[in-house]
Amino acid sequence: MEYVPRIADGQLLDRLAALGAVVIEGPKACGKTATARRRAASEVLLDVDVEAMRAVAVDPRLVLDGPSPRLIDEWQRGPRVWDAVRRAVDDRSVPGQFILTGSATPNDDAARHSGAGRISVMRMRPMTLFEQGYSTGQMSLAALMSGEAPDATRSELTLRAYTERIVVGGWPQLLGAEPKVAMQFIRDYLETIVEHDIDVVSGARRDPRLVRRFLHAYAQLTAHPARLSTIVARAHGGDFESADEDAGGLTRWSAEPYLRALRRMMIVDEIEAWSPSLRSRSRLISLPKRLLVDPSLAAGLMDCSPERLLGDLNTLGFLFESLAARDLRIYAEASGGRVFHYRESSGDLEVDLVVEQADGRWAGFEVKLGGDLVDEAAAALLHLADTRVSVAPSALVVITGTEYGYRRTDGVWVLPLGCLGP
Template sequence: MTDYRPRVVDAELARRMRVMGAVLIDGPKAVGKTQTTTRVAKTVLRLDVDRVARAALETVPEQLFEYPTPILFDEWQETPDLWNLVRRAVDDHRRKGLYLLTGSATPRDDTRMHSGAGRIGRLRMRPMSLFESGHSDGSVGVAALLDGERVTGTTNTLTVPQLLERIVVGGWPEITDWDWTDARDWLTDYLRNLAEVDVPRLGPRRNPGNIARLLASLARAVGTPLNRSALEVEVGGATGPIASETLNNYLDALERLMVLEPLPAWRPHMRSRTRLRTTPVHHFVDPSIGTAALGVGPADLLADLNAAGFHFESMALRDLRIYSQPLGATLSSWRDTQANKEIDAILELPNGTWAAFEFKLGEGATDAAAESLKAFASKVDTRKHGEPAALVVINGGRFTVRRDDGVTVVPLSVLGP
């Protein structure tokens, strides 16, 4: 595949295949899971369209495991019993890198599956970051930031209008080079299929009109904790508020389809008594979902830079998630209810290393963001958490700078793994 663009997850996949008998790569539809895994698989079984293979799983499943390995079971969730069969095959053969599974939805709740611990590794795949799509040179690495290196990068060459266009187009491999108007048409159809086909398949009482209104409501409040009461009213529309249980079902479906990716709350030990919000901050897996749900383009965002800043935050978070995943990082947000202060993202590594990030579209907001980071860091009990490895403002500005106060400023278009 000469047109394949390397992904950050490629190296993760190779590493997992060296140590695990099977690897699951999941993520929303159209992020490139099949293209990535078919490059390393010797046998490909597409379970969403191959009725013969699905029938064989019911009658003679052992035959599917006789093909040359690695065997890719694409869209494995269409036949959830396959999970336990793969786990057993790994136990029987006792070799590494035998099987690959890709999925764009978690299986139904009533599916009984062994955890797969020790047999099946897991990787999350998201739409392309700016580095993967060729819109960032990656000269400033997240790993280098966490190592405390004094980073320098090339000058950002993307203007604010160009960054806004990247928000609208998103990181979907098929359309990343398209004109934004064509890309938005593609995304409109993507969301329509999501509302009319994908979400209803996950359970009863899935109203496509409600799903479309929910996506728009979530887009209007992206980057904030969910206001469930407001959502129930907005989603219900003219017929009145929907039930809380119905809203929970819709949100659960969007998370199972990996379209909605909430950012959980971080509750650190603080030097002072501080009441913290525990509600997750909601984000889409790609910022283009939000703008498509609202039907807006780059000019609309440029006319409302305050709203554009929230969508920029989603794009920056998407990229930070992608770049930090190979490090085993977890991401969360921090909200102080009393002082109404917040930090966009806290990154933690398994060894306890942590860093704080603020995302700002405008270069002029950098000073305030840096002050917020420093004020937050001063409240964290470093006897329990240690000093932060980095305090970073990721923005849409021009220059990579290590300020005199220790805060590092990095344009999103130079950030990379």
């Protein structure tokens, strides 16, 4: 299959020029290896090379020999590789020596910190609409943040097209695939996680039945800042008492290892709460907004086809927010930014997504599938900027699933997701 350029390509080049090694982390099948291979001069694949794994067990330095940059794929299968790479980077004192890819973060996070100043860690996710060719990219996030955005945009994506993009997802293997084919891919992908991967990553046998229940409940709370107890209660049909008791084997305490393992596999991809410098005394919710790394996983867990989503606009709205969050995160992180959510404990004000740059610039985003809630969304954004945050925003944007993009008289942008780019 022909390689489709990724936003991560530029990030990888920049990091290779700066440090001795780069680690590309991301969920399985998001395209890490293909991206790394574009820049690697040699490679060793630890997930398929039995002899290489034996060599790692004896002396991990044995797999480091080869032209640079040398790709070490699925490095977490041989954790001793990390220290060997770190030492080799010190000894060579030349940037761009190694590219490591991994579909699970190490259990001992302290090991990764030992690579500070030597090894750069970057995150990859499935493909954005822009990378897939479905977004025009007319409205660049970078341009929005710098006040240079165009006055008007137009997207040809229909509501039906957005539902298909949600169901198919951003998996490189599914470029051009029909929803029916994609749904089978997602079922198989999730089955592998439930039956095998979660056991390997957590180092213990997990009950697949309970993992499925947990994931299904998590998917139902997509784009919500829900407590773990709320997720478990949802798995028990909304019974909060069962979240504390061993009803069927799933409790808040037994679910915690599932959540940790899913985070390490980067299947769960939560958005942290924003803590800006506030003008007011408003108390903010600190819970993360619950999201899976791609909306297709949530759709698959709920067995949603495009037709089913079109008949359930409430669920479609939350999955559309998940789609927007995935893309916005990738665009923001490409320029060193981060994405948060804002919600007050009182419920008086919430904003779906906030992009914050390292220099303190920020932009607020509300996500609305249709155009009928644009006025309400714009009011929330203006309220946040005018009464809550002491730093003026670079942009206030309502992301929609509609056709036309424009700037309102109050300064708020209305932007079709199918026009957004990096």
